[in-house]
Amino acid sequence: MSLSRRDTFRLGGALALTGLAARQASAQNAIAAAQTVDPEATFEPGKPEVDYRPVITPNGATLPFKVVDDVKVFHLIAEEVDHVFAPGLTAQCWGYNGRVHGPTIEAVEGDIVRIYVTNRLPAATTVHWHGVIVPSGMDGVGGLNQAPIEPGETYRYEFKLVQHGTFMYHSHHDEMTQMAMGMLGMIVVHPRAPNGPLPDRDYALMMSEWSIEPGTRRPDPNEMTDFNVLTFNARAYPGTDALVAETGERVRIRLGNLSAMDHHPIHLHGYAFHVTETDGGPIPESAQHPDTTVLVPTGATRTIEFVADNPGDWAMHCHMTHHVMTQMGHDLDLLIGADGDALREAIAPALPGTMVMGTDGMGDHGKHIGMGHMAVPENSTPMVGARGPMGYITMGGMFTILKVRDAVDADTGDSWYNEQPENQARLATATELAKDGIET
Numbered sequence: 001m002s003l004s005r006r007d008t009f010r011l012g013g014a015l016a017l018t019g020l021a022a023r024q025a026s027a028q029n030a031i032a033a034a035q036t037v038d039p040e041a042t043f044e045p046g047k048p049e050v051d052y053r054p055v056i057t058p059n060g061a062t063l064p065f066k067v068v069d070d071v072k073v074f075h076l077i078a079e080e081v082d083h084v085f086a087p088g089l090t091a092q093c094w095g096y097n098g099r100v101h102g103p104t105i106e107a108v109e110g111d112i113v114r115i116y117v118t119n120r121l122p123a124a125t126t127v128h129w130h131g132v133i134v135p136s137g138m139d140g141v142g143g144l145n146q147a148p149i150e151p152g153e154t155y156r157y158e159f160k161l162v163q164h165g166t167f168m169y170h171s172h173h174d175e176m177t178q179m180a181m182g183m184l185g186m187i188v189v190h191p192r193a194p195n196g197p198l199p200d201r202d203y204a205l206m207m208s209e210w211s212i213e214p215g216t217r218r219p220d221p222n223e224m225t226d227f228n229v230l231t232f233n234a235r236a237y238p239g240t241d242a243l244v245a246e247t248g249e250r251v252r253i254r255l256g257n258l259s260a261m262d263h264h265p266i267h268l269h270g271y272a273f274h275v276t277e278t279d280g281g282p283i284p285e286s287a288q289h290p291d292t293t294v295l296v297p298t299g300a301t302r303t304i305e306f307v308a309d310n311p312g313d314w315a316m317h318c319h320m321t322h323h324v325m326t327q328m329g330h331d332l333d334l335l336i337g338a339d340g341d342a343l344r345e346a347i348a349p350a351l352p353g354t355m356v357m358g359t360d361g362m363g364d365h366g367k368h369i370g371m372g373h374m375a376v377p378e379n380s381t382p383m384v385g386a387r388g389p390m391g392y393i394t395m396g397g398m399f400t401i402l403k404v405r406d407a408v409d410a411d412t413g414d415s416w417y418n419e420q421p422e423n424q425a426r427l428a429t430a431t432e433l434a435k436d437g438i439e440t
């Protein structure tokens with residue numbers, strides 16, 4: 001009996017379906033684009049610096065693993081963590097392995113990973129592998145795919161990575177509480193056979209939002225709208241580490257968002273970039289378009305790439321202006337245009353020493369605190385930024401700086417760019433104003 005072409009195809013399909021990896025891979029045709037190798041093939045566990053250039057998690061870390069019988073074994077420990085968001089602001093959060101957020105899980109397409117999760121929290125939990133194609137029983141939704149992991153228990157997850165890309169992990173039990181307390185992390189799966197130019201610098205940033213009233217030490221998971229600490233990798237500027245790159249290097253930035261209620265339009269200065277992938281897979285080159293701001297919806301990742309050919313200090317931040325303010329920038333009385341002196345005199349009998357701020361905006365708030373003119377409440381941080389090379393930077397929260405230099409060393413992240421005088425904005429001289437006919 002001879003088989004027709006169609007029969008052969010069917011037979012082949014049936015055979016392929018016998019494998020666990022094929023069942024995962026066939027779950028969604030869309031992930032074919034995220035496969036550089038046959039998902040049925042077996043591989044040695046991918047090695048850092050050999051099979052991939054490790055990702056950098058600013059202010060964070062990568063979860064270590066060991067290899068046992070060709071399986072990469074990881075151990076996540078869910079626990080309470082005293083976490084510093086920015087100088088002066090600490091809170092009791094929930095995270096993994098002593099960190100908020102949890103360390104980045106990094107592996108290679110084709111790796112088999114076994115992830116143990118130990119629960120040292122006072123509440124039950126689970127871990128969901130967001131965007132990773134796994135068998136249903138490994139998906140981590142409490143009550144649906146598994147029983148919750150009770151305090152003191154250790155659960156075992158195991159699956160083959162049949163795709164590459166940028167994904168996330170988070171608690172999927174009492175999500176409102178546990179995600180708001182910090183139980184999130186990034187997952188980076190490198191392609192087994194790179195299908196594009198490799199980045200020289202590969203960064204991972206997770207966005208989240210918190211409600212921490214000045215003077216308190218617990219994030220409030222019940223907050224629904226008014227988040228007052230907005231973070232990259234659980235740090236608010238000036239707590240965020242700069243990203244660095246050498247002139248001409250290809251830079252990849254993987255942006256994940258697991259904020260409770262907000263999407264974040266992330267704007268990078270000095271560059272146009274391409275969005276190269278989502279957590280659904282790589283975007284075909286023909287469908288990529290240049291952009292300067294990428295909207296990262298909550299529950300999604302967006303990866304951007306560009307060549308760092310424009311040296312300088314470049315702001316990168318959420319473009320929602322309340323997301324670059326911290327704590328006291330929220331719920332202010334409107335004083336713009338008010339007579340500050342009259343107001344102070346009126347208040348003084350009841351509250352001696354009151355300082356009236358806000359009659360011309362809040363730009364000077366951080367400066368006043370920096371100069372010691374006023375204090376912030378205990379366990380809080382100024383609503384805006386930090387001192388920069390040219391004055392006070394009036395953005396805090398979800399703000400960081402990309403520092404591109406001809407040569408990068410260990411100190412670059414703390415350095416300021418030395419601009420050429422002819423490229424520096426400055427006070428106009430009287431001669432210049434007269435020459436150009438500008439009246440001020």
Ligand SMILES: [Cu+2]
Pocket residue numbers: 230262263264265318319320323398
């Ligand atoms: Cu935002």
